[in-house]
Amino acid sequence: MIIQWYPGHMNKALKAMADDIEKVDCILYVLDSRAPFSCLNPKLSQVIGSKPIIYVLSKADMADSAKLDEWRKYFSRDNYCVTINSTASGSSKIIMTVVRQLLAKKIEKYAKKNIKVTLRFMVVGVPNCGKSTLINNLCGKARAITGNIAGVTRGKQWVRIESGVEVMDTPGTLWPAFNNNLVAHHLAYIGSIRDEVLDIPSLSLDFIEELDKISPDILRDRYGCDIEKSTTTLEKLEKICLSRGHKLRGGELDYDKGAASLITDFRKGYLGKITLETVHDIPKLKKVDRIEKQKK
Ligand SMILES: Nc1nc2c(ncn2[C@@H]2O[C@H](COP(=O)(O)OP(=O)(O)OP(=O)(O)O)[C@@H](O)[C@H]2O)c(=O)[nH]1
Ligand SMILES: [Mg+2]
Secondary structure, eight states: OOOOOOOHHHHHHHHHHHHHGGGOSEEEEEEETTSTGGGOOHHHHHHHTTOOEEEEEEOGGGSOHHHHHHHHHHHHTTSEEEEOOTTSTTTTHHHHHHHHHHTHHHHHHHHHTTOOOOEEEEEEOSTTSSHHHHHHHHHTSOOSOOOSSTTOOOSOEEEEEETTEEEEEOOOOOOSOOSOHHHHHHHHHTTOSOGGGSOHHHHHHHHHHHHHHHOTHHHHHHHOSOOOTTSOHHHHHHHHHHHHTOBOTTSOBOHHHHHHHHHHHHHTTTTOSOOOOOGGGHHHHHSOOHHHHHHO
8 A cells, every 4th residue: 555645734844944044052852662763754853954853752651662662762862762651740850951951051141141041942852742731741831732643733833832832733744655554554653644535444454463473462452453463454343343343233343443443552652652663673674665666
């Protein structure tokens, strides 16, 4: 299945971010802990340029902690990196500590002159990775609209976090063409691509295959059905339908509903703490694969 989604508002948003980049001191780059590498948008790198970055591995509460620790170390090699559950109140305090560490020189310079300085940063990331939720956590109140679908924030919004600290929320952005099919799939699983442009039953078959490689226990534990090694992915989807009672009027299995249940269960964390990629997968995720070749 080929996945593509680049609505017009994203291109507009990237241009608006490029216009505002000089106004900010640093970038909070939010990555979903369940697929951190796939959340790295090459278009955003162009916009960010040389601005200092703090990587925020969000949704840490839904991720595999050992894999997440590897990713934290990976992103900490050249930048600051924190892991966070933005739905837990007060959990983002660590971010302000890191921001102050990163901008210590600027803060000190202005303090010496007795000038009150305003720190400004921009929160960026793919759709649905948790940018607005993070901002609300930083403020301690709901200032930005959030929701568990891609593309909730449509335009930029400045939010005052506390005296002397302002943050800009931005719409989730992707890039015009995915040239790695696995990256596109991971973004689809985590809800960064609108379901309307996806073939969910087909996506669910690929997802079953991927989950089985991580651990065959995942499907067995959730759906209680004995999904054996020899069972095909389609048979596994059938077992998921049976276990959730997804049947059509005539008694036939409702594959659409079964597939949607599986994807929703993952997005809500009902399949357990799962991280889809490890640092060892980076070469596989960087590779330009068949989508690019088909275009030639
Ligand atoms: N469990 C958990 N859920 C989170 C976390 N951060 C965000 N969410 C949920 O993820 C969904 C998306 O969050 P948003 O903050 O709207 O994401 P966004 O990046 O602003 O999305 P767009 O505006 O569409 O780009 C919401 O349902 C949030 O409650 C987190 O750290 N842990
Ligand atoms: Mg948002």
